[in-house]
Amino acid sequence: MINIRxxxxxxxxxxxxxxxxxxxxxxxxxxxxxxxxxxxxxxEAAWQQxxxxxxxxxxRYLRCNLPSTEDVxxxxxxxMIATVQAIGNFDGNAAISTFIYSIAxxxxxDFWRKRKEVFELPETISTSGPTSMGIxxxxxxxxxxxxxxxxxxxRYYVGMGVDEVAEVLGKSYKATESLxxxxxxxxxxxxxxxDIKE
Numbered sequence: 001m002i003n004i005r006x007x008x009x010x011x012x013x014x015x016x017x018x019x020x021x022x023x024x025x026x027x028x029x030x031x032x033x034x035x036x037x038x039x040x041x042x043x044e045a046a047w048q049q050x051x052x053x054x055x056x057x058x059x060r061y062l063r064c065n066l067p068s069t070e071d072v073x074x075x076x077x078x079x080m081i082a083t084v085q086a087i088g089n090f091d092g093n094a095a096i097s098t099f100i101y102s103i104a105x106x107x108x109x110d111f112w113r114k115r116k117e118v119f120e121l122p123e124t125i126s127t128s129g130p131t132s133m134g135i136x137x138x139x140x141x142x143x144x145x146x147x148x149x150x151x152x153x154x155r156y157y158v159g160m161g162v163d164e165v166a167e168v169l170g171k172s173y174k175a176t177e178s179l180x181x182x183x184x185x186x187x188x189x190x191x192x193x194x195d196i197k198e
Contacts (some may be wrong), residue, residue, distance in 0.1 A: 032092070039087050048077055051080060057158070058104055064153045075111055079104045096105045097160065098167040105150065105168055140190040147181035 038046035062072045072177055090099050113154045142151050147169065154165045166176035 004196050022068075036087075036090070036096075045086065050083075054100055055080070058100070059099065059138045061153070061158050062108065064157055065150075066111065071111065075104070075107050078110075081108065094167055095164060098164050100153065101158070101168045102183060136191065140187055143190050144183060144186055148179060148186065151176060151179045152183045152187065162174070 014027045035046060039050065055076065058076050059072060061077075062075050066072050066075060071146055073146070079100070083100055084098075086103060090096075108137075141152065145153070151165055151169060154168060155162065160168070162180065164171055167171050169176060169179075171179065
């Protein structure tokens with residue numbers, strides 16, 4: 001195993017820090033281009049930084065889509081491995097968040113395709129623990145079609161912009177806006193039927 005600290009010292013150039021998702025668009029940014037170059041060349045420090053930055057974000061996203069902690073950890077690992085394998089094909093024209101969440105979305109689909117089970121949300125979407133509102137919201141989300149559910153989770157739980165959600169889902173901006181609007185309406189109707197106030 002290579003000592004990451006030693007590798008950074010040998011390179012004498014630490015990997016640039018990944019900034020928040022709003023500033024991770026790699027095209028036209030010299031430091032981000034350098035970081036992408038390091039990733040493509042297998043730099044362990046850069047990969048460690050990417051893993052440290054993205055594991056918590058992906059964990060939260062996957063927790064909304066998978067039934068158990070073990071499944072989340074397995075799919076998270078699969079997602080990071082797939083990211084390593086696919087980074088050579090990433091041209092940097094899209095945000096790295098779009099690239100990574102697209103891989104995670106495919107891995108979630110693969111999981112459910114293999115399991116051939118009905119989608120169930122985990123115990124709670126919020127990080128503060130289960131509440132009756134959280135459980136009702138999960139049940140309401142569970143009644144939505146998969147694409148609507150994914151769009152709402154990416155937009156409102158993960159915090160992506162509509163354009164990023166569109167890229168992850170492979171839809172146009174207008175189609176994604178429409179999908180989000182229909183998803184919100186359906187969610188409101190389900191919550192109203194369940195007698196839950198917004």
